[in-house]
Amino acid sequence: MIDSIDIFGGETPSTIDSKGRTCIPAKFRDALASLSEDARFIITKAAPVDLGDGTFGRGLSVYPLDTWSDIKKKILANEGGFTSAQLNSIKRQIVNPAEECSADKLGRALIPSSLRLHAELERDIWFVGMGQRFDIWNKGTYSRINAQDEKNFPLDSEALAAMGV
Numbered sequence: 395m396i397d398s399i400d401i402f403g404g405e406t407p408s409t410i411d412s413k414g415r416t417c418i419p420a421k422f423r424d425a426l427a428s429l430s431e432d433a434r435f436i437i438t439k440a441a442p443v444d445l446g447d448g449t450f451g452r453g454l455s456v457y458p459l460d461t462w463s464d465i466k467k468k469i470l471a472n473e474g475g476f477t478s479a480q481l482n483s484i485k486r487q488i489v490n491p492a493e494e495c496s497a498d499k500l501g502r503a504l505i506p507s508s509l510r511l512h513a514e515l516e517r518d519i520w521f522v523g524m525g526q527r528f529d530i531w532n533k534g535t536y537s538r539i540n541a542q543d544e545k546n547f548p549l550d551s552e553a554l555a556a557m558g559v
Contacts, residue, residue: 401425402523407533410515414505419521422456422528423501429458436462437505438492439512440529443539451539453531454505454513455488461526462492505530 406419418426427433436457442450457465468474469489472481491512497503505515518533531539548554 401429402525402528404523406521408519408521409517410505410510410519414507414510414515415502416505416515416519416530417501418456418497418503420501422521422523423497426458426497429460434459434494434496436492437495437503437509437530438462438488439509440531441488443542445538446542446545451531451535451542452513453529453535454509454515455524455527455529457527459494466492 402422402425404419404421406421408416408419410416423433426435436459437454438457440453440455442452445451466489469481469484476484491509493506493509495503495506513530514532514535515530516532520531520533520536522529522531522536551559
């Protein structure tokens with residue numbers, strides 16, 4: 395079995411149809427299949443991304459079942475030491491909207507309508523590997539996130555240089 399800590403990587407543009415169906419990139423499908431016999435997964439809201447202008451980028455996060463189970467247990471046990479208000483926000487934003495999904499033999503998955511609306515997924519989307527999960531973003535939102543990431547990037551960082559970046 396493959397270590398799920400850094401299994402999902404890369405960026406892949408794709409599309410979603412009007413019924414909410416999209417084809418999960420083969421490298422992500424293969425990774426999901428390597429972690430679970432039936433390749434079921436959890437889709438939920440991604441943590442909001444501050445776009446630096448008072449707005450937040452909204453996307454979706456996809457987790458292998460076992461990874462999600464571990465994360466959910468840690469959240470519910472409040473292993474992060476969050477305040478009551480923070481913990482309730484995490485539950486409402488990430489835990490409660492989570493839905494179990496699967497892909498068909500062709501790799502197509504149906505994104506639940508409530509999650510599709512949250513992330514404003516209409517036609518052009520991006521699949522983005524994030525280590526133990528992958529995210530799904532509206533094309534415009536992902537472009538804005540990349541622009542904000544460039545502003546946040548630690549230029550001339552000795553720590554990055556020490557890692558070889």
